[in-house]
Amino acid sequence: MSKPLGVWHETTLHQQTIYQTTTVVGLKRNIDDVHGAASAVPAPKQTSRPSFIAPRGPPRLTASTIKCTRDAPLGPSEYSQRKEFASTPRCTQDASLSLSHPVYGLPRQLVANFSKLGIQSIYPWQKHCLLGPGILKGEKNLVYSAPTGGGKSLVADVLMLKQVLADRDAKAMLVLPYVALVQEKVRWLRNMVEGISREALGQGLKDDNKTWARRSDRDTVRVVGFFGGSKVKPTWHDFDIGICTIEKANALVNAAIDDCSITRLKIVVLDELHMIDDDYRGYLLELMATKLLCLSQPVQVVGMSATLTNINLLKTWLQGHSYETHYRPIPIEEHLVYDGKIFPADTTTQLLRAANEQLKSGLQNTQSQTQSQVLPVRVVEPSAHKEYKDPVLNAVVALATETARSGYGALVFAGSRAGCESDALLISRAMPTLNEADPVIQEKRLDLLGDLRSLATGLDRILEQTVPCGVGFHHAGLTTEERDLIAYAYDAGVLKICVATASLAAGINLPARRVILHNARMGRDLVGPSLLRQMRGRAGRKGKDEVGETYLCCQRKDLESVVDLMHADLPQISSCLISDKRRVQRAILEVIAIRLATSRESLDEYISKTMLSYSAESDSIQENVRASLEDLQYMGFVTVDNFSNYQVTRLGKAIVASAFDPEDGVFIHNEMKRALQAFVMDGEMHVLYNFTPVYDLGGTQINWRVFWNEMEQFDESGLRVMSLLGLKPTQISKMLHGGSLRETTPEEKDISRRYHRFYLALQLRDLCNEMPIHRVAQKYDTPRGSVQNLAQTCQGFAAGMIKFCEHMGWSAMGAALDHFSDRLKAGARADLLALAKITFVKSRTARVFWDNGFKTVAAVANADPRELVPVLMQAQPTKIRLEAKDEKRYEDKLFAKAKVISESANRLWQLEMQQEHDFDEE
Template sequence: MANNPMLGIWHTTTLQSAQEHQQAYRKQKRTVDELIVPNAPEPDEAAQKRTRSSGHGPSIWRPRELPGLTASSIEYVGGSAVRGRSGHISEYSQRKTIAATPTSTLDPLLSLSHPIYALPDKLVANFAGLGIKTIYPWQKQCLLGPGLLKGEKNLVYSAPTGGGKSLVADVLMLRRVLDDRDAKAILALPYVALVQEKVRWLRNVVSGITREDIGQKRPDEQKFWANRADKDTIRVVGFFGGSKIRATWQDFDIAVCTIEKANSLVNTIITDCSVSELKAVVLDECHMIDDGHRGYLLELLATKILCLGQQVQIVAMSATLTNIGLLKDWLQGHSYETKYRPVPIEEHLVYNGKIYAAGSTASLLKTVSQLGSKSQSTQPPARHLREIRPSDHRELKDPVLNAVVALANETARAGFGVLVFCSSRAGCESDAISIGRVLPAFKEADPVVQEKRLDLLEDLRSLSTGLDPKLEQTVPVGAGLTTEERELIANGYDNGTLKVCVATCSLAAGINLPARRVILHNARMGRDLVGPAMLRQMRGRAGRKGKDELGETYLCCRENDLNAVVDLMDAEVPQLSSCLISDKRRIQRALLEIIAIRLATSREALDDYVSKTMLSYSAEANSVIEHVEASLEELQEKGFIVVDRFSNFEATQLGKAIVISSLDPEDGNYIHNELKKALQAFVLDGEMHVLYTFTPIQDLGAVTINWRAFWNEMEQLDESGLRVMNLLGLKPVVVNKMLGGGTLKESTTQEKELSLRYHRFYLALQLRDICNEFPIHRVAQKYGMPRGSVQTLAQTCEGFAAGIIKFCEAMGWGAMAAALDHFSDRLKAGARSDLLALAKITFIKSRTARIFWDNGFKTVAAIANADPKELLPVLLQAQPNKVRLEIKDEQKSRDKLLAKAKVISDSANRIWQMEMRQEVDEE
């Protein structure tokens, strides 16, 4: 049986997929390596296995097929494989009847068209078109809280994942934006993927809303909206990563941002005195506020809003809040809690091949206690509901793996979606391979679904990073997928093209893909148990409103983990607390920011700011005062702030540069010292010094240097690269020592900084390859890094590079900023300098851009002036053909590519026209 096309795979930050499409896919044209990596290693075995097709001429790549497996049967107690508890028909053969939620017929306030919500008819229609025809009773009660609809009160609320909590924030935020033609709103989310998804959602929500629509609801405001040049009333823009776009109110009405970008945006609008237009701030996943790594920025952001002295409605929400009262007091608002879920969840514990009911924590604890007890119990043992038969296959002898595979197989074959969470990348790979081997072969799928899967594989292969050849056969060891791939796979899973996705536990908070069944392959993330909040995140993905009548979770547990599972399931989600006075001393950044943006410069104003932090509501007053005093002294010692003759605090140029570049004071000090050294001898006749400057300085402890790869690359460095090593104090003799099994000393500050330089240079070597168009999987293979980690490195460096460029500009180092800016473009495009212009065109990234260049389309103007039909042969070359089932399928594929060529042509025309206008203006 071929490796199965129903399977998508996710790793730490990305989705790992396309394994499911192998039997159907036939590769034509040249490989990625043949096209753009002339000096790359020889293609792997899979890429070399090519045969000639007498019908089509070009070589066709045929994937190897993995031997098939048969999933174990799952039988109900009593031997029936059909009937379940109490003899009821299985939910897979007869869906359960779920009590209906009250409708707007019974309660008019459950309709968003009710006058009390004052929403335009078009907006209500858009919500209905997206499936929201009525709201839940809890949403009504929450929205009608005191002063909320009028924006007079802040709100903090908690609702389970899948319970519809985002809609409440959306309605309140849109009310604020619609109430005033100049009103703006900021929505902060923790992950880039969530930002991108939310931007798409909100754009659909506000699509087509015109000033006439506003006038129908509020005639008194029609005059104001008539002054708007654009027809749409609400413009939604996303801000994340290393974007060079400078956020200005003129460009958008709602800014959907990552936490870092939201905090930076608030600093900007306070500095330029345009903050008066801000009317709403939404903080999603606000439980992250006690995350010292980045979540603490939520506290800084909200506290600055509270200090403004103007009405800005703050809406904070989360699925995992225990001490909501603390947030209510801090935000001086209204609070609301609900446990409502529109789709009920059935929870199960799987142990030693037996499935036990765990509908509540109490029943789970009772079951686990009985299972784990070694003594004789007077109570009868917990009765299991179903039993998973042992497998006859050697590969599935492990009862936990056998259970995971059997449960996933049962769900997918029934036509439902399933998410499998694993503890590690290796676990994802192992589970994905095993599940793929038991699912139906590609040829058994519905022809429509076959075509969708083939189209998805084509899209994956055409991405700028290329598709890992091994990924087309199976899941490569340690591999990961790019953001673009994750988006494609997420869409494929959400629309039913794919049925199974395997993810690491840490990804549960960064995805929004509910499933009929969620399977946990043990309760660990790496070697450690997941926390209660993470466990809720994973289990909360079960159940799809509108697609499933119920959700199911299965926690597959080993005997050694029974007691740990008892503690985990019994544990409450930790209460939130401020981390501004943690080991990282985040209070320093808080104080430096408000001084730099001049929100507070006197000691009285600083004290007032501190009194409005969550810290002041959760820590001893004396302790807070001591930390503030110590932090102010240290900021002065480091030269970040000074005291003027009026005893007010003022940020120095260095202090302002640190705030503008969104660096922590400690990191800013290190970066300043590194850049000062670089200014004295910056190596500009190569790329290594610039790329080294772009490498991050945080979280490098997880980066393990492959010293053999380091040595091999060092030996191939040109004179420019060797000079960079020398300037950084990196010595070949040390690399040789490490190659022999030595270790880098990190006892002193100097030794720690030197170790950091070796790690950063190792990452810079990888960035060099990315900028020179090496496919991500080749870079990962070359340096022994997980593929997902390499892509994450590139994305992280884009944001870090943007901060470094801002730092240089603020310090007055314009020449260095310009040099860094050029390489920032190369890093984002993943291409050499000659392709930067082409890479700005929609659908044209590094790999595709190189093919256009090789075919004579070397400028934006050349593509803009070409007929889309002229671009079709290039796209055919860049995008290998899929299996040709019928002639009409071949034509359909060409029609899709022609539509893509038209989009490329239109995008090139827009860019070309802008360039022409700019040239005219400069003349």
Template sequence: MKSMQGLLHKTSLQEARERRQASLAAISVAGQKRTWPSDDTDPSRPPPAPHGTVQFQRASSLPAALGRLSASGIVQLRESASLDLGHPADDLPSQLVANFASLGIKQIYPWQKNCLRGPGLLDGDKNLVYCAPTGGGKSLVADLLMLKRIMREPGTKALLVLPYVALVQEKVRWLRNVVQGLQPPAESLPADDRQSPWRRRADQGVIRVVGFFGGGKVRATWDDFDIGVCTLEKARQPNISSWILADANALINTAIDDCSIPRLRAVVLDELHMVDDDHRGYLLELIATKLLSLEQPVQIRGMSAALPNMNLMAEWLNAHCYETRYRPVPIEEHLVYGGKVHAARSSHSLARTRGQLSSQDITEGRATPLRQIQNSAHKEFSDPVLNAVVSLAYETTSTGFGSLVFAGSRAICESDARWISRVMPEPHQLCPALLDKRMDLLSDLRSLSTGVDPVLEETVLYGVAFHRRVPFVLAVETNSDADAGLTSEERDLIAAAYDSGTILICVATCSLAAGINLPARRVILHNARMGRELIGPSMLRQMRGRAGRQGKSPVGETYLCCREGDLEQVLELMHADIPEVLSCLNTENRRIQRYVCEGAALFAFANLAGRALLEVISIRLATGRESIRDYFSRSLRAYSHGTEFVYKCLESSLDEVQSMGLAATSGGSENFIPTQLGKAIVASAIDPDDGIFVHKELTRALRAFVMNGEMHILYVFTPVQDFGIAVNWQVFCNKMEALDESGLRVLSFIGIKPTAILKLAQGGSLKETTEEEREVARVYRRFYLALQLQDLYNEVPIHVVSRKYDMARGAVQTLSQTCQGFAAGMIKFCVQMGWGVMAAALDHYSDRLMAGARTDLLALATIPFIKSRTARVFWESGYRSVAAIANANAKELLPVLMQAQPNKIRLKAQNDEKLEEKMLAKAEVISAAANRLWQSQMQAEIDLE
């Protein structure tokens, strides 16, 4: 039966096949390219079937008469269409969309779209806290929300708060490009804004972007910006008629005090996790708490790459929260130990908990390595960690990509740069174009008035450099050795050269991880220590996050090279959770470690909160006991530890500020008012303890001020912080012996004993066991800094001062920049105290401090590119006024500029031509600027007549 069914089945198949072959045999088109006529009138094509009719044809008639079927169209449901910046739903001006496109941004990521669509965000009704990995695009979300808000309400303002000066400078450049050419209707602007000279600046369009940061020379006020980009650091900037405060916290204080705060609509707090920073975190907390207490329509946006307790932060800020782990460029992480490279995230290697993986798994080979770094034949690379760092860095450059090497100290940073440069190709082996770029970079470094760092001079031609950020206030940094070094001009040149590919390897200290945007294909960690301590999980994530950037590299790589003694701790670190972010006013804060009992801890908190309380009272944000309690109930500390604890601390803090004479009750009521001293401390933006010290010093100066010399003035201008320096007492002694009679009188008036300096120079130690001894030591260190300031004040170059006092050039430059701001604060302090004569005397010398030159050069120093040393060369060449330079053409100024340049590197004749070309361009800028200044001076004289 089965065989019969099979036969019947076979026969039917054969019959069907035979019939089909017979029908197709005459017109076979197998293997031929088939073309169909495009003319719809072709008679060989069947007419279209009427609607609703289904026609069937036999197979034998297919070639001649069967109508062709059409495949269904596929509609692309492109989510990316809604991700275009020009999508109607986003309602962005076409000029803004074009500006973003010119910067390489045409679309947003899906997570950015979802985040922006959060409840009430686009309308500004809801605050936002969000977290995204480094390089994930979190800044764009804040930029779009901020721009939409100020464009929707012309005349309003936004503040962007960043932790470092370098980030402020970078962000200002970025935002000015973003808002270029935006022209909202003039009638929608307030009348005073239409007349503002800042508003008419063509390079900024209508939306004015101004940076406020320490050491800057921007003369702008609250009324002169639409977007203010600020640091957390305490910096003072000069106004035309007075001195104002220019950090974010002080700007907000000023706006609250003069009732202009209603114009503020948006505040962006970048690196929100720094709210628990021991030294500056309280400023972030103060800013946010004030904004929450204002009951104004200010939208707060806090962002970070690491916020493990984001819900708490969102609750504190009454914000919508959003978190993503999306990275447009993947990162491959590795651990390097004993010359073996292990994949840190592979299932067969290190992707286990530290309880499952120990150092034995690696040392005994149970964790299979991916690669082996061979031992070096050079004894200089006998250290396996150094050998790994050098080999991995060289491997990256051989493929044409850049790498960042993170070192834990200044010494290791310089050493790594030197060793890596030793294995790089010789300059003569490079292509001429690349060699010319490196020669130009070295030439620019040598032309700086501060001189060139000797290590950079050795390594730049090999495509290797190092980058060390100098904190603006070194006094609050515990690792000054790790950060001090390069000047700001050197850091800018190095960063630009690395970004352009002229420099391929940049060795940096750990602080760079969050200090500037320098992405790399490969990030190499020379051990996991910063100084003597292991870095934390947050810092590790920051450093790893520098690897890979959209448009820069298709993938990112990180290599953590560690030693045998650190292996167990490093494995623990790699798998450690990021600690929760809490208020910096907790009892574990390093500032208050000396307090152990609960009562002392409360006092320590009160001492830290004293400035916050004094500010609140001084700007009249809260003056009664209940209103003060209500204010501090909005602080992060209240959300993390409860209001009862905060209330106890407030009572201690109120007692403290009253006992210090900074505040008092009004007529026995529950209302508090600041004293004259309290107002002066807030106005000068210094801590209460520093304010008490300054008050004592200035009170003593009022009784006996040495006016027949400059040393006393310079001592008053010197910051009260000690910058973390180690005093070279022998240098101090030599400088003391060289002082004139007025300088020696200053020593006597401020309480410095020459005999004590002599003993210290012979090997003695400065005692600091009691409070009185600590205050005396503070005076000695401050005078040591004043001696350096005196040299800078008298046009001694920074690199000469650096060698003379055994300090890094970057630290000397930071001293110079900090003094400019501190001097402004001291003038404001004296004005608030009613010491008008002292304020006038200080104000007279402040211009010299700003210019870094003697009085005869002050007019020339107002011209761009003419500062200190260059101004002296112009003076000696006969150009002794702005008018003289304005009446000279650029070619006449060129020889003077060439003379002002330090020794240049000239290996080829074309380098001379390039140098002259650059100097001629600078001379044209100087000539044009001098003309503008001269015309302004002439117009001012005409107006006075």
């Protein structure tokens, strides 16, 4: 077997389990068949938890000590940082700093909720921002910038809540760039609206006489998150505040303009607005906001970021007010570390000069006079351990463990997934062992290990070693559940150190007293100034910690570029719409398809409202628009009617309605045309291939040996699919022997995409045949996070494909795909998904509930919580037991859990009954 490509590692689950290999994809099965098939993997039957001893890890190491070189440290001390925060005026000094002040007009319950979440008084800048002319009334757009952790979200939260509480039909949308941020924000806003009743606000329903037919959540403010992996299909009816990723937001706005329901949208918040500059997805943000600016009805657009330099450009574009502040509730103490010496960040330029002079005069090994002028504040002693020989790593370990030993959290940023894991291991070896930790923390760490072990993917072998010592890692190679558990445990102080990639860099609120950067790299490259600022901005977040420090640890050879980076100005934000001609094509195609602009004049007007038109030459924009319109006609997406208006063709409409990128749309169209000519239905591969998402196929790494092996096992039907797609065994064999896929001509690019898509389709086939994610990941040499992403996005993509067929008038194909999409759901174990909505009943626990006869929410709801205790006992993972004495305590704990489960199931069951009523009514 060739060398593994991706990052994957073993988990505690055994590899020997045999999974079904015959297809279940093309066959209709009833739920019991599904159950039967799944029980090929027998659930371990046990009535009590067996104990086992933790695996012996490598020997413990000692972190180097860090010595002070002066009597008093330079820069802000912990005391001065606290003092600065304490000097911020509160509502006792200025009554309008309280959200209960009449000027904000917020309901009492909402103010109480803010207070419960730690916000008793707003900052003066937040007040000025909110009280800008026309802002609270929603009449004026707003763009503002404040440092990381400066409290930007609160301003936007107040504005959104104000709008949706003023009118029960009003909708608000919050757009965030990352799924982790969407999830965090959903939790936060749900807490914020808890207990707020529409009826209490005098917004009773018109159909009050039919209270029995009312949806039980109609009285509340509904906060819903929409992102790639989420199962929910976004419609305005389902939420009051929708929290979306950029792609989902754009699709939602397109659909709402098309069906005219957009009139309900009152406010759109664009958080992390600097993302507009992101070369990959930024243009979608710009497109979406431009559409809002073109609507005849007013929609308040609010944008914010910590890293905006040319805020005026954004202000002009959004035709609103702007506000800038440098206030940070917790000032951050910044440092540079190299060669084991810690310098305050503001002395780095002198330091660099000294280091250069030293080099020039050839005095590397002796103490130069100049260097003595820039004394480090502290020095990390070199380590005697060979594992910590590298001074950068040695400093990272010493700084991280020092923070943890004093009881606080440290967030370490590493440059790659592999770097995260090795740092976590090496740091954990210098941390106190589990037995040395506080008993309460010990218990919680064991619980965390148990929770991780009970996930479908099992417990990662590296986390198994690091978690007992209070260290975790977080990167996109882990599944979302693993990432959630790690972030949650770190937030709760169960883990003291979290090593992460840039996936935790923006927007997230975690308790990091120290942020430590191990080399400030992402992959091979140094990070940019914006990302650096975002990473450092995770330190000292109000409400999580009262003090913040950052340490950028670098190698000597990087010193010059790192010092430049530390002093670099943030780059100016600019539009990415024109950097690729396909983007203007998409911009135009979408507005023609949703009939926002169809004449050349209205299209020009639309383009004149983009941010691009405020920064680029108008001639080049015009030329781009002209060329794009020609291309769109050439590709058959739009036509011109007798009145010189542009009309979308069936294909163009199908692409926009399915939310495909036009280039992906062309690819899919070609693939579907092939499928229409010969759809292979005597096997599963062709169907699965058509359900395999085409986004970012280039990012898929193929292990050609695995590809070859799979192909060798194909029956005649599978081989026929490959030949129809133009995939050749000779090519795979060439690749196996070090060949490369040519991607020069469009045809070659298409062929390459097909190889990649097919490789993913093989993974999808195994997932549908109920092979667990971690096994698929191992088999295809892919990180399990990517396999999970495939499993989560394929259903949404399949729905897009079905829509695409409907719009193209390919109803037979649509119906066939629709039929098979059922199987896709079966692969995702639809039976267990219903149970998994119940609190605490996730993955393995859901399976154990099912196996014990609790197959529906109703069955769980109607059970006595005491009946659930033995089931829960069985579902508990094996766990390291400290002592056997606390069996009773353990049962009590499970009983408490059973009661929560029972309550949750009852709530869900009532909701189900209610919806059945609603359905009957309609």
